[in-house]
Amino acid sequence: MSGNGGGGANAEKRPNEMLTSWFVRSGWSKGELARQVNRRARQLGAHHISTDTSRVRRWLDGENPREPIPRILSELFSERFGCVVAVEDLGLRAAHRTPASSGVDLPWTGPQTVALISEFSRSDLMLARRGFLGTSLALSAGPALIEPMQRWLVPSPATPRDDPEPAASRRPARLSKPELDLLESTTVMFRQWDAQCGGGLRRKAVVGQLHEVTDLLQEPQPEATSKRLFKVAAELAELAGWMSYDVGLQPTAQKYFVLALHAAKEAGEKPLGSYILSSMSRQMIHLNRPDDALELIHLAQYGSRDCAGPRTQAMLYAMEARAYASMGQPGKCKRAVRMAEDTFADAEDFGEPEPDWIRFFSEAELNGENAHSFRDLAYVAGRSPTYASLAEPVMDRAVELFEKDLEHQRSYALNLIGKATVHLLQREPEQSTVLAGQALGIAKKVRSERVNTRLRKTVDTAVRDFGDVAEVVELTERLAIEMPETVEAV
Numbered sequence: 321m322s323g324n325g326g327g328g329a330n331a332e333k334r335p336n337e338m339l340t341s342w343f344v345r346s347g348w349s350k351g352e353l354a355r356q357v358n359r360r361a362r363q364l365g366a367h368h369i370s371t372d373t374s375r376v377r378r379w380l381d382g383e384n385p386r387e388p389i390p391r392i393l394s395e396l397f398s399e400r401f402g403c404v405v406a407v408e409d410l411g412l413r414a415a416h417r418t419p420a421s422s423g424v425d426l427p428w429t430g431p432q433t434v435a436l437i438s439e440f441s442r443s444d445l446m447l448a449r450r451g452f453l454g455t456s457l458a459l460s461a462g463p464a465l466i467e468p469m470q471r472w473l474v475p476s477p478a479t480p481r482d483d484p485e486p487a488a489s490r491r492p493a494r495l496s497k498p499e500l501d502l503l504e505s506t507t508v509m510f511r512q513w514d515a516q517c518g519g520g521l522r523r524k525a526v527v528g529q530l531h532e533v534t535d536l537l538q539e540p541q542p543e544a545t546s547k548r549l550f551k552v553a554a555e556l557a558e559l560a561g562w563m564s565y566d567v568g569l570q571p572t573a574q575k576y577f578v579l580a581l582h583a584a585k586e587a588g589e590k591p592l593g594s595y596i597l598s599s600m601s602r603q604m605i606h607l608n609r610p611d612d613a614l615e616l617i618h619l620a621q622y623g624s625r626d627c628a629g630p631r632t633q634a635m636l637y638a639m640e641a642r643a644y645a646s647m648g649q650p651g652k653c654k655r656a657v658r659m660a661e662d663t664f665a666d667a668e669d670f671g672e673p674e675p676d677w678i679r680f681f682s683e684a685e686l687n688g689e690n691a692h693s694f695r696d697l698a699y700v701a702g703r704s705p706t707y708a709s710l711a712e713p714v715m716d717r718a719v720e721l722f723e724k725d726l727e728h729q730r731s732y733a734l735n736l737i738g739k740a741t742v743h744l745l746q747r748e749p750e751q752s753t754v755l756a757g758q759a760l761g762i763a764k765k766v767r768s769e770r771v772n773t774r775l776r777k778t779v780d781t782a783v784r785d786f787g788d789v790a791e792v793v794e795l796t797e798r799l800a801i802e803m804p805e806t807v808e809a810v
């Protein structure tokens with residue numbers, strides 16, 4: 321018997337009209353949905369899941385599948401329709417979730433932030449070993465996401481420090497300055513590994529390091545050391561979120577981003593907080609929630625308006641352009657693109673050293689983001705050749721620069737795919753397949769489900785529009801051989 325049966329099988333079942341409604345509108349066949357469930361289950365490490373068309377039929381007939389199936393279905397339909405489709409929206413029963421593992425409306429206090437990060441990172445590590453990553457989480461969106469994040473800007477009340485023990489009886493802090501310096505440099509190293517190798521290779525190592533930092537934060541530390549530790553925790557939690565996003569664990573990613581923002585607030589790091597909000601915004605664009613993405617970016621811009629360096633501000637403008645592009649607002653998108661370019665020019669002359677977390681936002685990244693904004697405008701405007709022609713030279717520049725950047729191979733692959741999509745918009749399938757083929761070569765070296773998914777979608781589009789072109793047929797066959805749809809647990 322497979323491990324994805326329904327609970328309460330003896331109870332009287334009624335057809336699940338809510339799930340049936342979403343399923344019919346999706347356009348998927350029962351076999352297609354079964355294959356997608358199996359693929360996502362493998363990605364989560366739930367290798368016992370083996371769904372087929374008869375199982376899908378039983379769900380539609382009213383059987384309630386066990387976890388992680390409801391969460392997987394929620395993610396698949398959310399991605400398909402570009403809005404959050406909760407488990408309850410599918411007429412399924414959600415697993416019980418503890419307050420620490422569900423939702424994003426968390427207390428904005430230092431001790432509770434440490435406790436929540438510690439609990440979540442420990443659970444992540446344990447569940448990863450057992451093969452059930454992220455199955456108790458749901459994505460938040462709309463006011464349920466934005467309103468709690470707005471509290472990032474509310475000043476923390478000055479409360480006296482709880483200190484029931486006399487200072488003389490407390491254990492001395494065991495963290496020396498060289499050890500703290502090493503922790504910070506380790507975070508830099510993890511970030512470099514992510515850029516080079518994708519999120520799948522070192523995610524568990526980052527989560528483990530984050531858990532270790534929360535142990536240190538629960539020991540007595542001088543205030544200056546505590547703030548530096550909160551900053552390290554914020555950077556590691558953001559990176560854990562980014563890696564989770566990169567390998568397709570969307571609810572897990574969002575939870576880490578939220579915890580990272582809480583830690584950044586405790587560290588007093590507003591620019592870092594704005595960077596974390598930009599990562600959340602990027603995730604919302606990926607999930608086709610541009611309104612939420614724009615709200616998050618505006619919150620980031622307002623919160624760091626008087627302290628963020630020009631490189632960070634340029635990155636925020638570029639993400640604002642991406643949100644406007646997805647919303648189909650070309651005037652505001654072009655204005656934000658210009659602001660990103662102008663502000664980035666100031667970064668070259670900025671005299672102060674900038675934090676390592678913004679170092680990724682190079683000239684190549686700026687061109688890549690702006691080119692994708694124009695490309696997205698083309699999609700929203702009904703595959704407009706005008707916006708595709710705007711995207712082409714900017715994307716060319718991004719690809720040219722990333723080709724020389726050995727540290728950011730995932731970004732090189734993503735921009736090759738972006739350039740391939742521009743050629744498809746311009747009805748040039750032969751050029752598109754050359755670029756997609758180059759991206760495939762890189763995708764095999766980096767562990768990034770995001771790269772794999774975009775590549776598959778681009779090839780699917782090429783097949784749909786130019787399926788009789790020999791180069792498209794050849795690339796499709798190569799993709800099936802070199803990138804089979806199996807994903808290892810991360």
